[in-house]
Amino acid sequence: MTNRTGTPDTPRRYAALLRGINVGGSKKVPMARLRPLMEALGHGDVRTYLQSGNAVFTSTRQDPDALARELEAAIEAHFGFRVACLVVDGDHLKAVADACPFPAADLEGKQLHATFFSEQPAEDRFRSVDPTAHLPEEYRIGDRVVYLYAPDGLGRSKLAEALAKPAVVKGLDVTTRNWNTVVKLVELTRP
Structure with missing residues (x-):
């Protein structure tokens, strides 16, 4: 992806924090299925940490709120339930x-x-x-x-x-x- 000046955007590192998944048998989101879902959204270097809903990734997009809404929509479409997500950058x-x-x-x-x-x-x-x-x-x-x-x-x-x-x-x-x-x-x- 390139910016308005025609130069490539530098990917930024983000963490996606999913709320209330894999607790007590409800809202099951296996990390092995979350990673390819995030990759399909165009994110790179996707890794997960623990089963409690922590994923890190790179993206050239600069809007963490938009990234969170997109991930929430993808999870709902794929798993059939809504999961609140917060996306925060590494900084x-x-x-x-x-x-x-x-x-x-x-x-x-x-x-x-x-x-x-x-x-x-x-x-x-x-x-x-x-x-x-x-x-x-x-x-x-x-x-x-x-x-x-x-x-x-x-x-x-x-x-x-x-x-x-x-x-x-x-x-x-x-x-x-x-x-x-x-x-x-x-x-x-x-x-």
Whole structure:
């Protein structure tokens, strides 16, 4: 593909984060079937990580939202159900990791999570979440991400439940990854 000046566009590395697949036997999207589906959309160097809906790829297209909508439509056409997808470029993933307000190197991956948002959530969405009510759990708002420190893990986190309420997430696509996955996706999206 070429740009308006007639020179080839440089492919960018992206991560596609699929929400709520392969959990409890519903919305099965085998990674071995997702890869060729993404390649058929024209993406290159498609790789998947884990079964929880993480794929990295290259594309000359520069609009992550359009890439996400296209992938959602392809998954629905191929598998018969809708899956919310967020597409983030490798630079954003690295910026998220670099800006982490918690001591990631000192924590287990299950204790630290990043919830990615399709757009920057307004601060007033978090008004209903009392930051002191869930201590020692904590959260911080970043650039289209909320960092969550949950020392006992996400499955036991009352703060994670509060952050997932409609007052916070309504109208936005959101998906959460543990810190080990964030670090791996940063690695996989580096040139």
